[in-house]
Amino acid sequence: MKKMKKQLVKLLNIQAPSGEEHKVVKYVKPILQSLCDKVWLDDYKNLLAEKKVGSGKGATIILSAHMDSVSNIIKDRVVYESNGTFYSTKGILGADDRAGIAILLAVLRNVEKTAFEGTIKVAFSREEEIGCVGSQKIDPEWIKGSDLAIVVDRRGNNDIVVGNYSQAFCSNEVGKFFEDCSALQDMNWQATEGGISDACTFAELNVNAVNLSAGYQNEHTEKEYVVYKDMQKTVKLILQVLASVNDFAGGFGDVPLSNNWVEGYDGMVYYNDWSDYADDYEDLWEGRDQYGTVSSSIVDGNVCITQRVGEALDEVYISKTTFEKIIRAYERNKVANSYTSYLTDNTLPSAGGLSEAEKVVIEKHGKIGTF
Numbered sequence: 001m002k003k004m005k006k007q008l009v010k011l012l013n014i015q016a017p018s019g020e021e022h023k024v025v026k027y028v029k030p031i032l033q034s035l036c037d038k039v040w041l042d043d044y045k046n047l048l049a050e051k052k053v054g055s056g057k058g059a060t061i062i063l064s065a066h067m068d069s070v071s072n073i074i075k076d077r078v079v080y081e082s083n084g085t086f087y088s089t090k091g092i093l094g095a096d097d098r099a100g101i102a103i104l105l106a107v108l109r110n111v112e113k114t115a116f117e118g119t120i121k122v123a124f125s126r127e128e129e130i131g132c133v134g135s136q137k138i139d140p141e142w143i144k145g146s147d148l149a150i151v152v153d154r155r156g157n158n159d160i161v162v163g164n165y166s167q168a169f170c171s172n173e174v175g176k177f178f179e180d181c182s183a184l185q186d187m188n189w190q191a192t193e194g195g196i197s198d199a200c201t202f203a204e205l206n207v208n209a210v211n212l213s214a215g216y217q218n219e220h221t222e223k224e225y226v227v228y229k230d231m232q233k234t235v236k237l238i239l240q241v242l243a244s245v246n247d248f249a250g251g252f253g254d255v256p257l258s259n260n261w262v263e264g265y266d267g268m269v270y271y272n273d274w275s276d277y278a279d280d281y282e283d284l285w286e287g288r289d290q291y292g293t294v295s296s297s298i299v300d301g302n303v304c305i306t307q308r309v310g311e312a313l314d315e316v317y318i319s320k321t322t323f324e325k326i327i328r329a330y331e332r333n334k335v336a337n338s339y340t341s342y343l344t345d346n347t348l349p350s351a352g353g354l355s356e357a358e359k360v361v362i363e364k365h366g367k368i369g370t371f
């Protein structure tokens with residue numbers, strides 16, 4: 001039996017809903033210790049690790065999955081395999097997100113077979129299922145400045161989640177880079193919009209992030225199952241990404257407000273008519289722009305726009321009339337689609353296929369083998 005399969009079965013058999021992740025830590029920590037240079041629990045008991053690969057000179061990549069499962073695992077259920085798919089006899093299976101952990105352990109076992117040199121940071125988080133609580137407790141200084149965060153916590157196969165309804169997780173370059181790496185391995189992964197995951201936490205700290213399919217389906221229900229072949233595909237994609245990342249990370253840029261697949265700005269909610277609102281501290285809208293979190297409220301009859309970037313806070317007061325003008329201009333621009341193109345025009349990747357620079361790099365390094 002392959003090692004990843006063995007570890008998946010072990011992980012599925014650990015009962016650990018949110019708050020009981022120490023049971024997963026007990027199993028995973030010694031494995032990480034055999035694969036990484038440094039392994040520790042942070043103050044919130046997230047399981048973190050670091051591994052230098054090759055010279056260590058190169059990109060810093062975060063690999064992340066969450067250790068908790070939703071709470072309704074039935075004690076005497078049995079995990080079984082049929083035709084390469086794993087099921088539970090009753091209740092949820094819990095492959096969300098133990099499959100993600102098994103996948104990332106397989107990546108760590110094989111990373112030295114790739115051309116990757118640099119630093120791997122592993123973040124196995126707690127309490128994702130109750131609102132990404134654990135990942136938000138990780139020291140932001142440890143996360144910031146990383147070149148990329150790869151979260152494995154998405155249902156199905158072939159999804160590269162690059163943002164959700166309110167937030168882009170990464171630049172166009174990153175989404176395209178993942179699609180190109182998939183094509184190199186004759187797979188068909190596509191950048192797409194998804195939901196909430198720990199990728200939100202990394203993107204908020206301006207680390208380009210994606211959330212990849214982990215092979216499970218119908219998570220959080222009795223019909224949950226996980227397809228082993230799909231897990232292998234995820235391992236293959238991540239290893240190709242690691243093999244090529246040092247040639248492309250320099251062009252990833254900052255985490256934008258929106259990208260080719262996600263209109264993050266449209267997540268901004270605002271009210272054209274605030275006559276119903278009381279005069280003080282009523283929220284008009286809130287959202288996120290390329291520099292941080294933006295919200296607005298009425299204070300003493302004026303509109304106060306607040307922008308938060310990390311610890312820094314900036315406030316601007318404008319009249320309601322000016323605010324209305326801005327909103328109307330925004331609406332017009334949105335119709336003409338000029339606002340989003342203004343933001344992304346400079347960074348749009350070449351349409352379709354590989355760029356000349358990408359072709360040169362692939363010629364130079366070739367495709368990596370299979371694993």
Ligand SMILES: [Zn+2]
Nearest residue numbers: 066096097153
């Ligand atoms: Zn999950």
